[in-house]
Amino acid sequence: MSTEQNPFGDLLQDYIVECLPLAEQVGDAFVELERRWRAGEPGDDLLTSVKGRLHTLKGNSAMMGLTPMRDVAHALEDACGFLGRAPASRGDEAAALLVAGAGLLVELVANASLETDGGPAAGFTERVRSFLGAAPDAASAPGDRRQSDRRTQRRLGESAGASNVVRVDFRRLDAMLELLGEGLIQHSALADLYRRLLRRVGASEELGELDQTVLSLQKTLTRLESTLMETRLLPVSTVFGRFPRLIRDVAHAEGKKVRLEVSGGETTLDKAVLDRLGEPLLHLLTNAVAHGLEPSGDRAKAGKPAEGVLRLHAAAVSGRVAIQVSDDGRGLDEAAIRARAEALGMDTRTVDPAQLHNLVFLPGLSTAERVTTLSGRGMGLDVAANVIHGLGGTIEVASRPGQGTVFTLSLPVTLAIVRSLIIEVDRERYAVPLSHVAETVRAEPEAIRQINNQGVTQWRGDLIHVADGGAVLGTQGASGGMRPFYVVMTAGARRRGLLVDRLVGHQDIVVKGLDPALGRPTVVSGTTILGDGGVACILDVVRILDGAGHAN
Amino acid sequence: MPTDGRTAVEPLLGFADALPAAPSETSAPAPTHHLLTFVLDREEFGIPVTQVREVIRVNGITRVPQVPAHVRGVTNLRGRILAVVEIRTRLGLPEAVVTPASRIVVVEVRGRVLGLLVDRVSQVTKVPVESVAPPPEEVVTTETDFLTGVARWDSRLIMLLDLDKVLLPNA
Numbered sequence: 001m002s003t004e005q006n007p008f009g010d011l012l013q014d015y016i017v018e019c020l021p022l023a024e025q026v027g028d029a030f031v032e033l034e035r036r037w038r039a040g041e042p043g044d045d046l047l048t049s050v051k052g053r054l055h056t057l058k059g060n061s062a063m064m065g066l067t068p069m070r071d072v073a074h075a076l077e078d079a080c081g082f083l084g085r086a087p088a089s090r091g092d093e094a095a096a097l098l099v100a101g102a103g104l105l106v107e108l109v110a111n112a113s114l115e116t117d118g119g120p121a122a123g124f125t126e127r128v129r130s131f132l133g134a135a136p137d138a139a140s141a142p143g144d145r146r147q148s149d150r151r152t153q154r155r156l157g158e159s160a161g162a163s164n165v166v167r168v169d170f171r172r173l174d175a176m177l178e179l180l181g182e183g184l185i186q187h188s189a190l191a192d193l194y195r196r197l198l199r200r201v202g203a204s205e206e207l208g209e210l211d212q213t214v215l216s217l218q219k220t221l222t223r224l225e226s227t228l229m230e231t232r233l234l235p236v237s238t239v240f241g242r243f244p245r246l247i248r249d250v251a252h253a254e255g256k257k258v259r260l261e262v263s264g265g266e267t268t269l270d271k272a273v274l275d276r277l278g279e280p281l282l283h284l285l286t287n288a289v290a291h292g293l294e295p296s297g298d299r300a301k302a303g304k305p306a307e308g309v310l311r312l313h314a315a316a317v318s319g320r321v322a323i324q325v326s327d328d329g330r331g332l333d334e335a336a337i338r339a340r341a342e343a344l345g346m347d348t349r350t351v352d353p354a355q356l357h358n359l360v361f362l363p364g365l366s367t368a369e370r371v372t373t374l375s376g377r378g379m380g381l382d383v384a385a386n387v388i389h390g391l392g393g394t395i396e397v398a399s400r401p402g403q404g405t406v407f408t409l410s411l412p413v414t415l416a417i418v419r420s421l422i423i424e425v426d427r428e429r430y431a432v433p434l435s436h437v438a439e440t441v442r443a444e445p446e447a448i449r450q451i452n453n454q455g456v457t458q459w460r461g462d463l464i465h466v467a468d469g470g471a472v473l474g475t476q477g478a479s480g481g482m483r484p485f486y487v488v489m490t491a492g493a494r495r496r497g498l499l500v501d502r503l504v505g506h507q508d509i510v511v512k513g514l515d516p517a518l519g520r521p522t523v524v525s526g527t528t529i530l531g532d533g534g535v536a537c538i539l540d541v542v543r544i545l546d547g548a549g550h551a552n
Numbered sequence: 553m554p555t556d557g558r559t560a561v562e563p564l565l566g567f568a569d570a571l572p573a574a575p576s577e578t579s580a581p582a583p584t585h586h587l588l589t590f591v592l593d594r595e596e597f598g599i600p601v602t603q604v605r606e607v608i609r610v611n612g613i614t615r616v617p618q619v620p621a622h623v624r625g626v627t628n629l630r631g632r633i634l635a636v637v638e639i640r641t642r643l644g645l646p647e648a649v650v651t652p653a654s655r656i657v658v659v660e661v662r663g664r665v666l667g668l669l670v671d672r673v674s675q676v677t678k679v680p681v682e683s684v685a686p687p688p689e690e691v692v693t694t695e696t697d698f699l700t701g702v703a704r705w706d707s708r709l710i711m712l713l714d715l716d717k718v719l720l721p722n723a
Contacts, residue, residue: 182631428615473617514616515626515635517666517719521618527626527633535614535626535633 015064016112021238022053023109026076027102027245029053034095035259047084051077057105068121069108075128076101082132097131100124103245170271173232177416180228181510181529183221184417188507188531190214225508229270229414236314236323237265239278243285243312250289257296257307258289264314269321270414273391277323277411280384284325284407285310287381292329292405302402304328320435321413326406332357332399354493357397361385389542391415392433392525394492410492420509420528422536423487424502425469426476429536431509431528436541438488438495440503445482457497459488466497472523472544494545507531511538522548584678585703589710590657590670593645597670598679598703598710605658605665607673610650624648624669627656634658636667642718643698661715679703679710687711 029050036043054077061069079098083090104124108116191214198207240262251258269277293299293308300306313324334356338348341359348356363382388395393411412418412435420431421440441459448457448466455466466486470476486497509528514521525540540548587598588607613625613636624638636656640648648654653672658665683705698718703710 178631185631475615475617512633515633515666517635517637517664518616518619518623518626521616523617527614527616529628529631529633533628534612535628537614537616537626 011064012112012114015060015066016109019057019060019069019109019112020106021241022057023102023106024242024245026050026053026057027099027106028241030095030098030102031244031248034092034099037090037095038092042087042090044084047080051080051084054080057109064112065114066108066112066116068116068118069105069112071118071121071125072101072105072108075125076105078132079128094131097127099245099248101128106245168231170232173228174416176228177232177510180221180225181417184225184508184510185529185531185533187214187217187221189533190217192531222508225417229417232270232272232414232416233268234271234274235265236267236269236274236277236321237262239274239281240265240312240314242278243282246282247285247289247310250286254290255295256289256293258293258310259307260285260310260312262312267314267316267321268413269411270416272415273411273413276387276391280387281312281323281325283380283384285312288325288327288329288405292327292331294330298330316413317410319413321411323409323411324406325409326404328404331401331403331405332360332397334401357399360397361395389540390525392418392435392542394542396492415511417508417510418538420507420538421487422504422507422530423469423485423498423500424504425473425483425500427501428473428475429504429530429534430473430524431507431536431538432487432489432498432541433538434506436489436491438490440485440487441497443482443484443486443499448482455497455499457486459495459497462495464488464495464497466499469498469500472498489539489541489545491542491545496545498544509536509538583681585681585684585712586676586678587703587710587712588657588676589674590655590668591672591674592640592643592648592670596674596708596710598677598712599657599659599715601676603659603661603715605660608656608658608667610654610656610669613650613669627667629658629667634665634667636669637719639668639670639718659715659719661719664720666719679705684712 029046033043033046033050036046054073058070058073058077061067061073076098079094079101083094101124104120108121194207194210194214197210201207243262244260247258247260288310289308293310294302294304296306299308309328311324311326313326315322337356337359341348341351341362344362346359348359351359360381385395388409388411391411392415393409395407395409397405397407399405412433418431419434421434421437423430423432439459443466448455450456455468456463457466468476469483483499483501485501485503486499487503488495488497507530509530511526512528513526514524522543523540524537525543526538527535528538530536585598586601588601588604589596589598591597608629611627613627615625616623619625622638622642624636626633627636628634634656638647640646648669648671650669651671655670655673656667657670657673658667660666684701684703687699687702698714700712700714703712
């Protein structure tokens with residue numbers, strides 16, 4: 001509505017989409033610059049790269065008539081130009097000025113409107129002016145200006161000629177995905193039709209050609225799928241990018257020295273996953289700063305460097321993306337976790353020591369007011385874990401007293417199309433994401449023993465539980481006998497077998513949501529349409545392994 | 553009958569409009585309720601046609617684990633997943649057995665699209681407003697809460713359902 005009345009609105013939105021990441025990158029670079037200067041390194045390369053971004057920001061802001069943003073970008077550009085020529089002026093004062101300016105710029109850009117208050121921007125440009133004025137060698141701004149103009153011309157030339165990049169509304173990619181999904185379903189239907197035809201009339205030359213065509217259609221669709229998937233992928237740095245500045249602020253507020261080391265930012269994830277990942281990651285990082293890392297004094301006593309190290313690392317691992325958030329802080333307080341779990345009525349003697357740490361993800365185990373007095377962690381950890389699980393991911397924690405804590409997340413690269421195993425239990429079909437399937441096994445009745453009313457079998461040298469599919473899914477068929485197969489499902493380090501009637505096959509499924517009318521089932525996470533037009537539920541393996549469905 | 557498993561309501565409505573509105577039509581157009589009526593356990597129920605999007609044949613309903621008792625499952629509505637409500641149990645009647653006459657009435661209630669599993673669809677009809685009485689206390693098979701009224705008309709008894717209450721218990 002507002003865009004109808006104000007055609008400027010769309011442009012403004014484009015401006016924010018384009019400039020906010022730039023402004024955030026500028027802020028990150030300044031935080032890094034501050035660190036390097038403290039370490040006695042020059043950081044000239046950073047100054048140069050940042051000036052390019054500032055110049056773009058300045059130009060875009062000027063084009064939109066957003067004077068405050070233009071002025072702040074300009075002032076920062078001047079300051080960078082000056083600091084590039086005057087190494088003697090680099091230091092904490094200069095760094096604080098740059099970081100403050102970048103923070104202001106991010107805020108201005110994020111809330112860009114024509115009514116933006118020019119006061120803070122004017123205040124900042126004044127600060128820069130007095131900083132430059134106080135410095136010995138500040139007279140060469142005009143030369144710098146000429147250089148920038150040359151760069152502008154070069155940039156304009158680039159964008160007019162060689163750019164192959166188009167910006168697309170992400171919803172269009174979603175629409176394309178829907179269409180691809182329909183194509184995949186129609187392909188399955190066609191392949192099925194071919195098989196029925198073959199049975200009915202027997203082999204013939206034409207049917208052979210049909211088979212070939214159906215096969216090459218599948219190859220084309222698969223390629224289309226991977227191309228489309230690639231289009232949807234963004235580097236995780238688009239989410240990681242805002243952390244250095246935010247963490248710097250948290251560390252300041254906590255009065256702690258923290259160095260955030262980010263690596264693997266080039267790892268890619270589907271935008272739909274990335275969009276929901278920022279919150280839980282920020283949760284983990286701020287928690288680590290606030291509660292994981294000790295104050296400098298305590299660190300000195302423990303013989304650690306005063307500066308705490310926080311690491312954020314992403315990597316592609318066998319078709320999924322692993323993200324680690326680690327700190328070199330005090331580690332989880334096991335006694336406190338145990339005490340809190342006992343208070344919640346849990347018998348922690350039966351909990352595997354390796355699993356004890358993972359209790360912090362249980363709701364109520366680490367509530368906000370408990371955080372500082374108890375484990376030192378856990379504000380909203382259950383919430384963060386829920387978001388990760390909702391993305392089809394897993395989260396685990398490992399910790400050593402005095403040495404630090406590592407949170408390990410494993411995430412699917414995409415949410416939209418999931419290669420799945422289709423199984424059948426009591427005449428209903430279900431999809432199990434292949435990333436959660438370790439193996440399918442023919443169930444030999446004598447190989448599965450009953451212990452405490454639970455099926456247990458030997459699998460790859462370990463004892464694992466085997467649950468009846470009908471019991472988990474609430475169908476409990478009339479069969480009575482043992483189902484002929486079991487699927488070994490995995491999530492993180494957990495494994496469980498699920499007895500099923502039939503293994504239908506593998507299929508790329510397009511994930512569709514659950515209607516709110518269906519309530520909140522815990523054993524299924526969504527639905528999909530199969531090749532024959534029927535609907536199958538997608539099993540929520542993580543929650544089934546957590547014990548969901550048992551009571552039913 | 554179309555063979556693709558769907559019976560569009562639009563043509564049905566057009567057909568109904570082309571006919572004299574009702575057998576007992578009077579010359580002056582009296583205010584009427586425009587209803588789609590269907591049968592549940594030998595009783596006839598009516599809902600406003602304005603809430604009906606289409607009527608489809610039952611083409612496989614997939615059970616979903618752990619859903620509320622009155623949800624029968626989900627079905628494929630041209631690539632969209634449609635939740636199908638077991639309206640009989642919601643009204644205190646025994647669960648439906650799907651027969652060739654069974655239909656799913658696709659309704660839109662407060663922006664949400666849901667399917668109602670019914671034994672059969674009877675017709676699109678206009679019922680004079682004055683033939684509708686408040687729901688009688690002694691209706692035994694239905695929770696009177698779910699009715700906006702009962703139409704006694706053309707020697708029939710049509711119970712008018714309040715879909716908001718039937719489908720959105722917490723709204």
